[in-house]
Amino acid sequence: MDLSLYFSSLILGLIEGATEFLPVSSTGHLIIAGELLNFKQASANVFEIFIQLGAILAIVVEYRKILFKVASNALHDRTSQDFVLRLFIAFLPAAILGLLFHKAIKAYLFSPLYVSLALILGGIVMIAIEKRPLRINTKATNDISMMQAFKIGCAQCLSLIPGVSRAAATIMGGMLTGLNRQTATEFSFYLAIPIITAASLFDLLKNFQDLTLQDLPIFAIGFVTAFLSAYAVIKLFIRFVATHTFISFAWYRIILGILVFIYFSG
Numbered sequence: 001m002d003l004s005l006y007f008s009s010l011i012l013g014l015i016e017g018a019t020e021f022l023p024v025s026s027t028g029h030l031i032i033a034g035e036l037l038n039f040k041q042a043s044a045n046v047f048e049i050f051i052q053l054g055a056i057l058a059i060v061v062e063y064r065k066i067l068f069k070v071a072s073n074a075l076h077d078r079t080s081q082d083f084v085l086r087l088f089i090a091f092l093p094a095a096i097l098g099l100l101f102h103k104a105i106k107a108y109l110f111s112p113l114y115v116s117l118a119l120i121l122g123g124i125v126m127i128a129i130e131k132r133p134l135r136i137n138t139k140a141t142n143d144i145s146m147m148q149a150f151k152i153g154c155a156q157c158l159s160l161i162p163g164v165s166r167a168a169a170t171i172m173g174g175m176l177t178g179l180n181r182q183t184a185t186e187f188s189f190y191l192a193i194p195i196i197t198a199a200s201l202f203d204l205l206k207n208f209q210d211l212t213l214q215d216l217p218i219f220a221i222g223f224v225t226a227f228l229s230a231y232a233v234i235k236l237f238i239r240f241v242a243t244h245t246f247i248s249f250a251w252y253r254i255i256l257g258i259l260v261f262i263y264f265s266g
Contacts, residue, residue: 005218008037013051013222017229020055020196021189021237023126023168023249024256028115031162032260035112043215049203050219054226056196059189062234067193079142086144090153090170090187091194097157098199109162112264118163119257126250129172137178141187148177152187156195163257166192171246181241189234 015033019026030048034040039047060067073080098105108114138144155173159166167188174184 004037005039006221008039009047009218009222010225011037012039012048013054013225014229016048016051016222017055017058017226017231018233020052020226020230021059021167021192021234023122023165023171023246024253025115025119025122025163025165025168026052026055028119028163028165031110031115032112035264043207043211046204046207046211047215047219047222049200049207051222051226052196052200054223055230056193056200058227058230058234059193062231063189083142086141086146086149086187087191087194089146090149090156090191091198093150093153094156094160094195095198098160099202101160102202105160105162112260114161115163116257116261116264118161119253119260122164122168123250123253123257126168126172126246126253129175130245130247130250134175135178136175136180139180139183141183141190144179144183144187148174148179151177152184152191156191165253166195168246168249181246182238185238185241 012030012033015029016026019029027048034044034048070080070083074084138148152170152173155169155176156166157169158164159169170188170191171181171184174187175181179187
């Protein structure tokens with residue numbers, strides 16, 4: 001086995017975990033890093049899907065008490081039922097559009113140049129939202145209305161475009177609907193569980209034939225590093241949003257997008 005593949009899986013796992021829940025686009029970063037590392041083996045697409053599950057596991061572990069409480073009380077507790085219903089309502093729009101346009105998005109938009117443009121435009125939109133005076137009326141996930149959940153779900157549809165960022169779309173969408181930063185971020189974390197798990201399993205089933213036993217060590221390294229880096233980022237990010245805006249992430253997106261555009265267009 002080529003040692004460079006182990007190195008690539010380690011780097012890509014770290015990138016996935018570090019960026020999945022930040023408003024900077026993990027998919028965009030993986031596309032760019034995959035090109036730079038020349039990680040183009042037959043199972044590359046499945047690998048990127050698999051390491052997303054490692055990042056999702058970090059959310060499940062971090063919020064295990066809340067998730068276990070919701071799951072165990074879902075049949076008889078109204079608060080738990082409403083929590084699940086909010087996630088389902090927010091999950092549906094992107095799930096439906098993803099099924100309808102999955103092939104077209106994969107075929108035409110998964111390139112560094114498209115990612116660079118999405119990073120730049122997304123950063124500009126984030127700055128515009130942060131500069132806009134927002135009316136905050138929701139400060140806890142249990143206070144999110146069904147209509148707010150639906151609007152956040154519609155905003156999440158933008159993240160089907162590589163480089164937009166699922167976290168950016170849902171967090172900014174949440175803030176526009178009246179959620180404060182911390183509540184919008186936490187709801188984005190919860191929403192990541194069904195949407196990314198569903199998308200990952202769908203892709204895994206479609207590409208299962210590309211897997212071989214030789215890929216297992218590479219997948220294991222990527223999965224573990226994605227889990228560990230995501231777990232660290234989740235804890236730090238929640239503390240960060242309590243006292244900071246997202247403008248620094250917006251400028252990071254814009255600068256990275258410009259650099260990527262210059263490099264790959266040349």
